[in-house]
Amino acid sequence: MGIFGNFFKKIKYVFTKNELNDDFYDELEQTLISSDMGVTTSEEIIEEFKDTVKKRMIKDVENAQKVLREILIEKLHFEEVKFEYPMIITVVGVNGVGKTTSIAKMANYFGKQKKNVMLVAGDTFRAAATEQLDEWANRLKIKIVKQGEGADSASVVFDGITSMKAKKADVLIVDTAGRLHTKVNLMKELEKINNVAKREYPEAKHINLIVLDASIGQNSLAQVQAFKKSVNIDGIILTKLDGTAKGGVAYPIVNELQVPIVFTGFGETINDLSKFNVQEFVDKILMYLSISNIYMDKCYKFNYEEPLSIEWFFLLSYKLGY
Numbered sequence: 001m002g003i004f005g006n007f008f009k010k011i012k013y014v015f016t017k018n019e020l021n022d023d024f025y026d027e028l029e030q031t032l033i034s035s036d037m038g039v040t041t042s043e044e045i046i047e048e049f050k051d052t053v054k055k056r057m058i059k060d061v062e063n064a065q066k067v068l069r070e071i072l073i074e075k076l077h078f079e080e081v082k083f084e085y086p087m088i089i090t091v092v093g094v095n096g097v098g099k100t101t102s103i104a105k106m107a108n109y110f111g112k113q114k115k116n117v118m119l120v121a122g123d124t125f126r127a128a129a130t131e132q133l134d135e136w137a138n139r140l141k142i143k144i145v146k147q148g149e150g151a152d153s154a155s156v157v158f159d160g161i162t163s164m165k166a167k168k169a170d171v172l173i174v175d176t177a178g179r180l181h182t183k184v185n186l187m188k189e190l191e192k193i194n195n196v197a198k199r200e201y202p203e204a205k206h207i208n209l210i211v212l213d214a215s216i217g218q219n220s221l222a223q224v225q226a227f228k229k230s231v232n233i234d235g236i237i238l239t240k241l242d243g244t245a246k247g248g249v250a251y252p253i254v255n256e257l258q259v260p261i262v263f264t265g266f267g268e269t270i271n272d273l274s275k276f277n278v279q280e281f282v283d284k285i286l287m288y289l290s291i292s293n294i295y296m297d298k299c300y301k302f303n304y305e306e307p308l309s310i311e312w313f314f315l316l317s318y319k320l321g322y
């Protein structure tokens, strides 16, 4: 808990309005949209919220806030992706979202659990991609299986699995390209990687995780839809949460994929990865909504035309470990 911890605790209401009327619901909808949830998801949440408040005959804002928290938690709550060993994790996502960095962070995570981890440099599209993963493997002192630039990525995966079996490794994490000459090529390559992995090691647990950059908001959704058509996605790694205080984009993403967020990334260093915790995540979103409302209210009262950026404030809260 950072120095702001007590301050945040004092914020009792997500809302500046004290009555459950139209103004209140309008304000809530505006803040949900501003948190990157998107119009459709925000409207759905408001509808459910209104229904529940009515059904339970709730009249006060404080209890209504509890209902909102419940709904927000329930929407992100899925059965956990079980880690069973030996396990092969294939990491997919468009370029620049944080795949390679998240792989290094996961290797560190499983390493801390005393698992024997190996990496596969399946992004053969650029030589620099293998070099980047190689560097992480050296730093983490773990084995990496690689081939040269332009090699068939499924064949690197084949080598990786052979080595994994020989060394009786627990976890094999496969990096993949975020971009090929065409999207069709990329999707075909991912399918081939999956097929080879399953064929060569059917007894292993196979997991595909998609990496999405939370800081690009609604654009992440378009990426999800493209991947969903070609590869089976078991879970999400939501990265760059340090670059956005909002996190609301998790809702339309999870709604589209109907799979859980498995890890969150919040920085560029090896320890900036957490196993997803839905309660903590929702409390951060509620904190965003609270401050954003109070802030907007003040801007309005003081007649600021353009609200100043409050991103720094949330950034600080992440850094301070709230």
Ligand SMILES: Nc1nc2c(ncn2[C@@H]2O[C@H](COP(=O)(O)OP(=O)(O)OP(=O)(O)O)[C@@H](O)[C@H]2O)c(=O)[nH]1
Binding pocket: 093, 094, 095, 096, 097, 098, 099, 100, 101, 102, 123, 129, 177, 178, 179, 239, 240, 241, 242, 243, 265, 266, 267, 268, 272
């Ligand atoms: N702030 C922040 N930066 C991150 C995070 N995760 C990754 N990055 C940075 O994002 C940039 C891209 O990360 P990569 O891991 O190389 O992304 P990638 O998806 O492997 O990219 P390609 O290999 O080009 O497809 C790097 O500068 C990382 O340090 C995060 O959680 N927070």
Ligand SMILES: [Mg+2]
Binding pocket: 099, 100, 101, 123, 129, 175
């Ligand atoms: Mg990469």
